Amino acid sequence: MYVAVKGGERAIDNAHAWLAEERRGDRDVPELSVAQIREQMTLAVNRVMAEGSLYDPDLSALAIKQARGDLIEAVFLIRAYRTTLPRFGATQPVDTGTMRCERRISATFKDAPGGQVLGPTFDYTHRLLDFALAAEGEGPAPASEAPARAGDVPHVAGFLGREGLIQPEPPVDGVPPDLTRQSMELPASRALRLQALARGDEGFLLGLAYSTQRGYARNHAFVGELRIGAVAVEMEIPELGFTIELGEVVLTECETVNQFTGSKTEPPQFTRGYGLVFGQTERKAIAMALVDRALRWKDLGEEDRGAPAQDEEFVLMHCDNIQATGFLEHIKLPHYVDFQSELELIRKLRREAGEGREAAE
Amino acid sequence: MSEELGRAGWMGLLARARAGDLARLVAGLGDVPAHDWLRPPETGTVMVRGRAGGTGAPFNLGEMTVTRCALRLADGAVGHGHVQGRDKGHARDAALVDALMQGMRAGEVRTKVLCPLVAAETARRMARARRAAATKVEFFTMVRGEE
Known part of the structure; x- marks a missing residue:
């Protein structure tokens, strides 16, 4: 009541x-x-x-x-x-191969064509507090410049792909499932998993990804490539009958190269995990790629090691911080009536226990 | 480069332009031509898609805000604006230029609006590309003293 x-x-x-x-x-x-x-x-x-x-x-x-x-x-x-905005449609899949890379590194190939471009990174800083930032004053000196190279930067996975050394990602068309329109059904397709991970909580995914590195679901990952930059967003406009650019988004893409699969019929191949996230968000993109790879165990015919990062339901149903905080924080709101019934129950149990003891004596 | 832009090309350029730059250039064309709204500016979202592994099956990455409108000039030309973000003035200016580019003033609009926008965009992109190039790692091979 x-x-x-x-x-x-x-x-x-x-x-x-x-x-x-x-x-x-x-x-x-x-x-x-x-x-x-x-x-x-x-x-x-x-x-x-x-x-x-x-x-x-x-x-x-x-x-x-x-x-x-x-x-x-x-x-x-x-x-x-x-949720208050109408949705006009869906874009063409972005082509990260045409990204104007401001950062692009590979931990696997020193001499990857396109080079190792560090971009505006915290890497190699000494993590010492910079008290100069606390003092107001002149801004930083302008960043150095060098002649820019024209043309697209090729994906590192493409080099391995040419030799057949890595599992391919052939283009497929079709309409992917959308968890903002239909509630999540398990088992989920990889497309649905990637959507959930792309919007999932960075801290949660970081912890899970770290667990895979420590041995919970063995899949040793190399960062084959990490790239950050702007890509064009294109959409077909029905009333025009052609595709136009609506603008640009900055994305972070991480592709991991993981250890092999192979079988009697297939020669050994590297496998891969994929992370793609809005903005300059590289910790999240790397974590997403590791968790994506761990969740692919069934597709790749690997064994279930019972690791949390391999458990699709555990990962997908708990990675959304808004769902999580909504349920977590609701318990601080008034539960006076619920608790009243618990109080009455425990008093009744104690009374009955007391009567039982008296009867036994 | 702006000499080659077709309609899809200039619509993309207008969408990517800084709203303030576009407004200033449109103001430079003189009085805003009279127009009727076919669709007044409205803000919504589009679902941005990516591909698994960069090249594989598509998935829904997340949404992006977009403002769109359509208008008709007195000469009958219809212009569309579809621009990232929530700036209704930006969408209107894009639609106006799109309509003007289909009429008698196309040459003037190309010179006074599209060319400066291409130049501004190129400068903006090159400035960042040059900074990125300066952070490219040059490896030195250490020569070991074996000989």
């Missing part, structure tokens, strides 16, 4: 007013603009776009400001906003 309890409106209004004041912080400190967050907290903006599953840096920056920097709360705001 539900007992409707009213009250608390004034307390809630006052709590929200205080929240707004706390969000603003000390008024002697200048207020952050959304543009400042977009330009200077870029990697937080990228993470909110990726997990919010909506590419819009301005909205993502606004959500971060509104959420006081709580990124999961910001993702929640983006997911909620997304």
